[in-house]
Amino acid sequence: DVKVTQSSRYLVKRTGEKVFLECVQDMDHENMFWYRQDPGLGLRLIYFSYDVKMKEKGDIPEGYSVSREKKERFSLILESASTNQTSMYLCASSLTWGNYGYTFGSGTRLTVV
Amino acid sequence: GENVEQHPSTLSVQEGDSAVIKCTYSDSASNYFPWYKQELGKGPQLIIDIRSNVGEKKDQRIAVTLNKTAKHFSLHITETQPEDSAVYFCAASKRNQGGKLIFGQGTELSVKP
Numbered sequence: 001d002v003k004v005t006q007s008s009r010y011l012v013k014r015t016g017e018k019v020f021l022e023c024v025q026d027m028d029h030e031n032m033f034w035y036r037q038d039p040g041l042g043l044r045l046i047y048f049s050y051d052v053k054m055k056e057k058g059d060i061p062e063g064y065s066v067s068r069e070k071k072e073r074f075s076l077i078l079e080s081a082s083t084n085q086t087s088m089y090l091c092a093s094s095l096t097w098g099n100y101g102y103t104f105g106s107g108t109r110l111t112v113v
Numbered sequence: 114g115e116n117v118e119q120h121p122s123t124l125s126v127q128e129g130d131s132a133v134i135k136c137t138y139s140d141s142a143s144n145y146f147p148w149y150k151q152e153l154g155k156g157p158q159l160i161i162d163i164r165s166n167v168g169e170k171k172d173q174r175i176a177v178t179l180n181k182t183a184k185h186f187s188l189h190i191t192e193t194q195p196e197d198s199a200v201y202f203c204a205a206s207k208r209n210q211g212g213k214l215i216f217g218q219g220t221e222l223s224v225k226p
Contacts, residue, residue: 004156031212033213033214035216040122040218041218042117042119042202042216042217042218042219043157043202043216044216045213045214045215048213050212056213058213059114059215090156090157092156094212096212097212098208098212100212101147101159101162102147102149102157102159102214103159104149104156104157104158105156106154106155106156107155107156
């Protein structure tokens with residue numbers, strides 16, 4: 001079965017810390033995405049990547065950066081965590097450029113205190 | 114940019130009844146409309162999708178309809194069962210956007226036995 005694996009299910013970090021959220025897919029998908037999920041706001045796109053070392057800003061990139069050194073791995077980085085970044089973070093992948101369904105990971109619930 | 118509005122935010126039905134969730138989109142260039150189901154503690158899972166060259170698509174108890182003129186699409190679940198209880202998200206994307214999906218706010222469906 002195809003999988004998107006997020007390294008942590010729950011994380012608690014302190015304000016000002018640098019935080020890394022890791023995502024790995026085993027489907028040889030070209031596209032990878034990071035969303036955050038907040039009640040009443042749905043899923044909002046932070047960053048996406050359509051190729052190794054390529055990245056594009058989504059709708060809410062402020063305070064975040066990403067890294068994609070290998071095709072299967074897409075990392076989300078919170079340079080200096082703040083309490084308003086407390087959220088559920090979802091990683092997803094899709095086959096290639098064009099409109100295809102996503103496969104999501106199970107999510108990382110991040111709490112910044 | 115694209116904006117997707119989803120209604121209702123919560124929906125409660127009796128087992129065996131039908132459930133309908135509606136979404137509207139703003140960008141007439143959007144041409145791909147998937148629906149995702151998110152069960153508690155899991156990432157969203159693709160359940161059905163429709164492309165702009167099709168008006169309706171069915172898969173067993175679920176169906177999606179698309180009205181391009183009005184820019185809205187709907188998810189229909191017939192003969193609901195308790196295991197249909199979940200949060201449902203609609204989304205939209207358009208050609209040449211790298212498969213980037215814009216999601217609605219989500220609908221929490223509760224099916225009462």
